[in-house]
Amino acid sequence: MADTERDGNGAGNSRPIPYSDIDLAHWREYDHVWTDSLWLIDARDRTGGHALDYHGNFVPQIATQAYLRYTKEDDIVLDLFLGSGTSAIEAVRLNRRLIGVELQSDLVERARSKVPAEHLDDRIRLLQGDSGAAQTGAGVQKALGQMGAEHAQLLMLHPPYHDIIRFSEDPADLSNAPDVDEFLERFETVARQGFELLEPGRFAVLVIGDKYGAGRLVPLGFYCLDRMQRAGFYTKAIVVKNITGNERGKGRTSNLWRYRALAGGYYIFCHEYVIVFQKPAVG
Numbered sequence: 001m002a003d004t005e006r007d008g009n010g011a012g013n014s015r016p017i018p019y020s021d022i023d024l025a026h027w028r029e030y031d032h033v034w035t036d037s038l039w040l041i042d043a044r045d046r047t048g049g050h051a052l053d054y055h056g057n058f059v060p061q062i063a064t065q066a067y068l069r070y071t072k073e074d075d076i077v078l079d080l081f082l083g084s085g086t087s088a089i090e091a092v093r094l095n096r097r098l099i100g101v102e103l104q105s106d107l108v109e110r111a112r113s114k115v116p117a118e119h120l121d122d123r124i125r126l127l128q129g130d131s132g133a134a135q136t137g138a139g140v141q142k143a144l145g146q147m148g149a150e151h152a153q154l155l156m157l158h159p160p161y162h163d164i165i166r167f168s169e170d171p172a173d174l175s176n177a178p179d180v181d182e183f184l185e186r187f188e189t190v191a192r193q194g195f196e197l198l199e200p201g202r203f204a205v206l207v208i209g210d211k212y213g214a215g216r217l218v219p220l221g222f223y224c225l226d227r228m229q230r231a232g233f234y235t236k237a238i239v240v241k242n243i244t245g246n247e248r249g250k251g252r253t254s255n256l257w258r259y260r261a262l263a264g265g266y267y268i269f270c271h272e273y274v275i276v277f278q279k280p281a282v283g
Ligand SMILES: C[S@@+](CC[C@H](N)C(=O)[O-])C[C@H]1O[C@@H](n2cnc3c(N)ncnc32)[C@H](O)[C@@H]1O
Pocket: 054, 056, 057, 058, 059, 080, 081, 082, 083, 084, 085, 086, 087, 101, 102, 103, 104, 107, 129, 130, 131, 132, 158, 159, 160, 161, 167, 168, 172, 173, 174, 175
C-alpha cells in the first residue's frame, strides 16, 4: 500500500487534479504551495527577472502561488491588467503561456523587453487595449486561436484600487473612474469579459485592496467580490496578504499616518486581498 493510501486524513485517494500538476500521491512534498488563508510575505521575490520597477505591481509570489495551484505547464494565463508584466515573467519561469492586456502602450513595451525573445509573440503575447472593450476581447480570442486554444485556463485580475494610484491620464483607465460606482461598473465589465474567455471549471484570481474616502472605509475588495459573483463566478477563497514592497513610500510619512489613524479612529492598511474564484463547469 502506498504511503498516502495509509494516511488517516482521507488523503489516500490520489486522483489527478484536473487543473494543476500537483501530484497528490506526493502531497507532503508541496510545502512551497500555500494553503493557508493568511499570507505573510517577508520580501518581494527579486529573482528570475522580477524587480520593483512599477509603483503598483504585485509581488511575484502571488503569480507563483496562483500558477502552481490552478494551472498546468503550458496552460494559458490571461492577465487583463498586465501593468509591468510580473505575471508574464512568472509565466516564463514556470513554463506557462500567457496573454496580457494593458492600457498603456509604453508599459506593454516595457513588459515585452522583460520577456525572452524566443517566447515573445509565441508563448507570451502582450496586447495594448482597454480590457473592458469588446474589441479587446476579440483580440484576446484571436490570440487564443493562434495559440491553438479556445479559452484561457487562468484569469488574473489586478485592477487599480480605484483612484489610490492614478496610472495614466487615459479616461478608459479604471483609476480615472469618476466615482466608486463607475469604477465597479467598469470592473464588472472586465470581469464579464474575462469570464467569457476563461475555460469552464477554471479559476480566476483577483488582487485588490480597500481604500478610505470621506472619512469612511470603502471596502473595494468586498464590492469587487460581489461584482465577480454577478459576472458568474463563485468564490473559492479569500486570502489576506500583508502589503510588502512599499517600504520606499513609508519613511517620513509613517508617523503622520499613525497620528491620523489615532485621531480619526481608523487603521492603517497593512493588508490586501487575493480572492480566488471558479467558473462553473458546464453541465
Ligand atoms: C495594479 S496595476 C497592475 C500591476 C501588475 N499586476 C504588475 O505586477 O505590474 C493596474 C494596471 O491596470 C492598467 N489599467 C487600468 N485600466 C485599464 C483598462 N481599462 N484596461 C487595461 N488595463 C488597464 C493600469 O494602467 C495599470 O498598469
